[in-house]
Amino acid sequence: MTVGRQPPPPRPLSWRHGYDRATLRADATAGLTVAVMLVPQSMAYAALAGVPPVTGLYASIVPLLVYALLGTSGQLAVGPVAITALLTASAVAPLAEGDPSRYAALAALLALLVGAIQLLLGLLRAGVLVSFLSHAVIVGFTGGAAVLIGASQLRDALGVEAARADALPGTVAALAGALDETHLPTLVLAVGAVAALLALKRLAPRLPGPLLVVAAGTALAATVDTGVRVLGDVPAGLPLPTWPAAPLEDVVTLLPAAAAIAVISYAEGISVAKALAARARQRIGDNAELRAVGGANVAAGLFAAFPVAGGFSRSAVAADAGARTPAAGAIAALAVALVAALLTPLLSTLPYAALAAIVLVAVVGLIDVGEARHVLRTDRAEGGALAVTFLATVLLGVELGLLLGVAASLGVLLWRVSRPHIAELGRVEGTTLLRSTARWPTHRDPRVAVLRVDGPLHFADAARVADALRALPAARPELTAVVLDASAVSGIDASAAHDVASALAELDDAGVEVHLATVRGPVRDVLDRADEASLADHHRWHATVEDAVLAVVDPPSPLLAPAQGERAPAGLV
């Protein structure tokens, strides 16, 4: 897969060489900027995950330190993110049966499992597995999850008690039933917080909107007693490592969700990290990143937190603020640790509605309508997979949505690779080039069919190509030769070699000579091993399709030389 010699991907901690004062200054600025976002966001995502908000702070300390030790991206900001928080709630809530301490233990166990799966995949160097999560599925799933997340926050924004549901219809029904109990001061606070966040984002993008909203909301609730729901007493101090107290059968029950979170959280992080690294002219290691986020999740599990991932918006902020090495994340972790150790008593009057407002504003950015439209316009099949993923996620929940989305996109891929394109070539007017007769004004010779097969040949598509070849003699009475341009046949398997060889042997029997041009190396190897007489005969192989045509055509032929006065069509590239 690699071309020529390339520098190996960076190793963990290799950034420590040449770490100087300037780098430290840049990392410290970025780390503190991230911490300012991380404190309110991590508590908001903890509430979304269904655990006490202070757990969000716990998820933002040791996991970040572990990532700094194992990770290779200077910009990736690890911590609680919206999608994995939603996936956590969706996996844990049905098992916890309303018991908060069991809920917290299950969330920590889930993080441990996610981390174990990621470490295992990273050690197996299986990071490439995420490439089967197509862009369309990620866009559709993220958008669908954002809708679910937004809907789930309406409960806290309205100040009502409504049952949690896995998908939109259930959430809407539960909210509709509770609508007449709306707590007006809470709703006013939530709407005000959303308005403030949007206004700050637009008018003063440099100001830390979420932190200001949290501070203002906390101060307001501390001064005026309006009955809005607040965090209440928050334990001060730092978490100690504990093994999640959950029985073994929970491990089995949580495994599918853990696998989904492991893949999703890595996929989100790696795409952000790659994009930011490319911009900074740095490289990152795919499998090192998988191990690093796995280590972070194991740490989250051992420190009473919940699954974490590399987050999109905080990483972008870190990169903007000049983050250069994973030390930036460690500095953010130390800042959060200070808050958790010293400032938690201040948080007792933080309203849930303020956290809900932060989540609501954050998830709007996850719904990428422009990209969805672009995919739909460029590629209908992928657009279909995107729509299936989005709708299934919104209507059936995250697990089924992800599963159906992946199935749909693999189905599209299989459907595509089972329909190879066959182009008939002719000589483009005024040139000696052979190109598709469907796209260019060309000359053909009724005695010779020049065909280009586009696509790797394998068991699922070779029969179609063989059938198309078999049908030629009956359709073209003057046919004496077929030239097969194999330049776009990128690979072949044993089934396909057998199918195509049979068809070529039948053409031979029918008096139609077959020659091959531009057989690619990987295809040569299989044909030589398969040793099918009609395909492996090197006397019928030619370096270019023009050579092959010369070998089978008796001049004069419209395929051979440009006639006097012909001119190439414009735009021939």
Next chain:
Amino acid sequence: MTVGRQPPPPRPLSWRHGYDRATLRADATAGLTVAVMLVPQSMAYAALAGVPPVTGLYASIVPLLVYALLGTSGQLAVGPVAITALLTASAVAPLAEGDPSRYAALAALLALLVGAIQLLLGLLRAGVLVSFLSHAVIVGFTGGAAVLIGASQLRDALGVEAARADALPGTVAALAGALDETHLPTLVLAVGAVAALLALKRLAPRLPGPLLVVAAGTALAATVDTGVRVLGDVPAGLPLPTWPAAPLEDVVTLLPAAAAIAVISYAEGISVAKALAARARQRIGDNAELRAVGGANVAAGLFAAFPVAGGFSRSAVAADAGARTPAAGAIAALAVALVAALLTPLLSTLPYAALAAIVLVAVVGLIDVGEARHVLRTDRAEGGALAVTFLATVLLGVELGLLLGVAASLGVLLWRVSRPHIAELGRVEGTTLLRSTARWPTHRDPRVAVLRVDGPLHFADAARVADALRALPAARPELTAVVLDASAVSGIDASAAHDVASALAELDDAGVEVHLATVRGPVRDVLDRADEASLADHHRWHATVEDAVLAVVDPPSPLLAPAQGERAPAGLV
């Protein structure tokens, strides 16, 4: 998929035009030859399926007439075959709980379901679905099923009572437990019958071995009372149409097995029919064949029989005997009908051991060791899928074997299409051709990387290509340009266009100019629609890779002209 105008596939009954005496004579000879095989084989396969042997005759009358009305193959001999008989036993036996009349009703219902599925797929023109059943899976599954069939016949050959098992370990255990009850006369008869069949096959291949063995065995058991198990009273006459008496929940339970039989029985038939049609210079219609075998199965269900398919050996015999049109099958059906109407009283002393011997000899031909070895040698991944299918079928049973086999071969396909090959090109010594530097002695220019990507680009492989491109500037300090030969990129999807475009834009930013050569039509269309600036710029597109090199290289360059005295390497094709 089709190239140019082609004659449409033949339609049902179109063979009636120009049907003359000579054709009738050929069809009649072939039909009677097939009937001579069909009478003993169909009874043997009925015993294998677990239904009364006379049911085999019923399965060989109306279904064959229906196939003659709907089918397009002149050679395909429809009727009971070994694999679908085994699949029938495997699906029906667990449900019937030892009740023979319920067993028969379930077998008929299964045929009805198989037929309904095939008709539906045929009307949806979904015959192409069988192309996902790879050659390797078919060879492995057929071989594994043959082992199971052979083992299942040992019970009748030993004359013991042993429980039916789904897979080899259970069958072997059941037989081992019953071995000391072996009925010696039965064993002698079975061994004698097998020896006679093998001897006749070798010494007098024109003689109808199975019929002679059945006749001799029946006569022997009628004369000498040795206690071998015989058919007993067989109802005379022809079956009347009846709706299978089975409740609706059986439909649901049988559906998965029916789907498997529908695909397997069509796949077996269509491959035989295509091979024989090609030899006879005839064409057949894929979806017409699916509808025809579906109609035959519906008829089998309505006439108290069990699933049928186009059989390999009988079709080959029919073709050898000169069958020209589907009328040959109808003639065979009429001959079987005569036997069923008039001769069944003679069958009461037909020993089951003789039928077991016929099956045992027939299934040996299904184990294709040579083909398995060829696949393993040509293509390790496909060989792996073959081995998985064979072992899973033998050890776990037909349903799981088929399922795991299909999963393995789709996995191989996905793995393959997610690993595109990238070749670096250089000028082949003594020529102006650009070829892989890994395969030919070539000249390169450190300022220009000429890369050929082999394979369609889609979400599952594009990230690897993008990463390989991104890594170039860091690895090659002198690099000023990249030429991407897209001749082997047979397709692209929106995800891939986006990934590759991002990498190219980053190369641009790093001062490396990227040009594209030989962009195939289907790829052009997607790139134009995707409108990614770095990919859709036609000024960077070139008709040939040599043109693209000329556009980016300042002469002199090792890529441009052959030096004096250079000679092309031998065997450059």
